[in-house]
Amino acid sequence: MSARRCVMTASAMGLLYTTWPDAQSAETAAEAVLAEGLCACVNILGESRSLFRWEGEMRSEREIIALFKTSAGKASALSDRIARLHPYDEPCIIDLAVSPEGSSDGFLAWVRGEAGARPG
Template identity: 45%
Template sequence: MSSLLVFTSLPDAASAQTLAETLVEQRLAACVSILAPARSVYRWSGRIEAAVEIPLLIKTQAARYAALEAAILSLHPYELPEIVAVPVELGLPAYLAWVDAETEPIPAPC
């Protein structure tokens, strides 16, 4: 399988924690690193804006990206959230195997 690092940013620690826990609980992410607050500067509706945001670094497999994106969109408070996925070219094989195993969907009971 191929792994991805997916980036998004949330407006506060509480929403970052909620999103991180939900993604791991739903097996859409093996791990979500909640990073230190960062100041973002961007253009929005024709104006330069600045905001403190909480970046998330999400580890998942490429096959789960569509479901991950849908989950982020449904839970994210922003009108247009940053969701950027970067393919993992190299990594510790055992770690990448763990990412794959932790993001495999659980089959529904019969």
């Protein structure tokens, strides 16, 4: 049996997966981080159902998923800002780093241009 190796590569962009209690809170956060130049685009998806354990109990809640697309260099700052804007005590913010091979060159250039040029 051969050993598996995990090879770390530099990410080309950040794709932050987040969940929100409602569309309005997701949209408010999206508008704020877009205005601040922390991301290039936010997709606010329809309602989903989340099943999870919270404080020892099984829960089922309706939530909204929002995907934030940003440059690799701004992913950490974007994550921190989303956490400050989020109404949950422990928000779901997961950076699904995208490798250079994981997206088209043109799209990556657009994201970097929109989320990489401004200070923030």
